[in-house]
Amino acid sequence: MSDLPLKQQLAEIIENVIGTSVAHDDLLIESGLVDSMTAVDIVMAVKNAFGCKVPATEIDEHLESVDALAAFVQNNR
């Protein structure tokens, strides 16, 4: 994996899936940037990159923002 800071790596993963730029504090799900389909792709991409899988029932919580996802990956990788 690259040497970029974790948040930046996650932001790039998300940007590749949703096809638009994200700021680290953007509310991904609440704003509509991420929907249930793109959430699946993000979870799978994070699993491939970091080896940790967001449980299906906790997607709203850990995909709330790049910051939230970074905290999850930090604690579970």
Next chain:
Amino acid sequence: MHFDFDRCEFADCSQGGSAPALRDSQRVLDWAGLQAAVEAWVVRATGEGIVPGTALVLSGHKQIEFVVAMLGCLRMGVTYVPLDSINPPQRLQRIIELVGAGHCYDAGLDSFRAGAAAAAPLAEAGLAYIMFTSGSTGDPKGVQIGRDSLALFAGWIRDCLALGPQPAFMNQMLFSFDFSLFDLCGALALGGQCVLCPREVIADPDTFVGYLAEGQVQVWASTPSFVRQQLLNDAFTAEHLPALQVFVFGAESLTPALARQLWERFPKARIINSYGPTEATCSTTWIEIQPPLEAGVQPLSIGRAKPYAELFLDDGELCIAGDHVMRGYLNRPDLSEAVLFEHNGKRAYRSGDLAEIDAQGRVFFHGRRDDQIKLHGYRIELGEVDAGLTTLPGVSTAATVALRRPDGTLVRMIGFIETPELLPAATLGPLPAALADWKQRLAGSLPAYMIPSELLACGQFPATLSDKVDRKRLAALYQEARMKRRKETA
């Protein structure tokens, strides 16, 4: 036993009556029970004054009663109009009026009620069903499919796909979408079982897998998007679903990457890809996907023409001819005339899909020539969403944009409302406070899959040279605004 779609009646009734025919979350109905239920339903419908040559609107969601009513209509020569309860009441009522259906049947309540104020018989005879699909002017349009077309479709599943004796099919797609007929016609024509999967069962991954395992589902038909969602569930594997043998896809592009992921979990499964607009009875082409797959994410071929279908290109646009082509749009000769024509003595349909056909007759899909999109398998006219947005208070002009990734794949819809009094031309901004509840409001008139993911205000809309809203420019403005926000917060 099975259901003979050519004659619209039950056949081989002396055997297999105790085998399961339909399953929903409440009960299992065997073949003898299904036949009895259909005959009883026909008696009730007749008693309600429903007569052949008229339309009956069926509403509900994955109840056995819904299927009983569909078969009852076919038995009677009544044209059914299937509507899932995902449609808000306002849209349901609009469709009842458009059809001029004198009666409706609610499968959830198992009861009949009065329909349109101005009921009228259908102008077109011999229709099996009318399926409503998104219309670019804001009103959904009714695709009229003949009984013989439906029989051709059922015959294709029975004779061409080698699904084995009495297979059990998963039925997950809404009855409002014609691809859901694949499971119904397959199970009924082959004397198998149709396992109806309501959304509350699907919502819980473990419950869903358990439900499919209990029904010993062998054939899975869905959009690629739906199966992708299941990949989140670690129990979605051949170990937990040992009976599952065949995946059939349609309604959107299937990629090699997804096929590969599926084979990792179901190494022995067959994968069939299929394509076809509602206007040509669910599916027109099909192909069995064979490993090794080409690398990359280019969508796989959508297949070759079925035995009864002819395909050709007109200026890159895929045209479909055969007896499975629709009998026109309900009460819209203007729309029908624009897309229907005769080819070698058969009805032919101009699909609006751009395609390429290779030397082996394999068709490859290359997008649309208009503003119709397929989002997660849902067919949506951006114009209908625009029209829905203008029902919001204070909104007179709106435009919807399909956001795509750099490789052209579709992500989601973004809505824009024009607020020239609040913002400079071609400048985006937040919504007026009065529209804070826009999503809830839209849910009153549009089904959930037609509601944009975001709604933004824009000064005067950018226009194309022909004075239409420039949707591409709106998408670019959106991307610039997103980029700017990321830079500001980095």
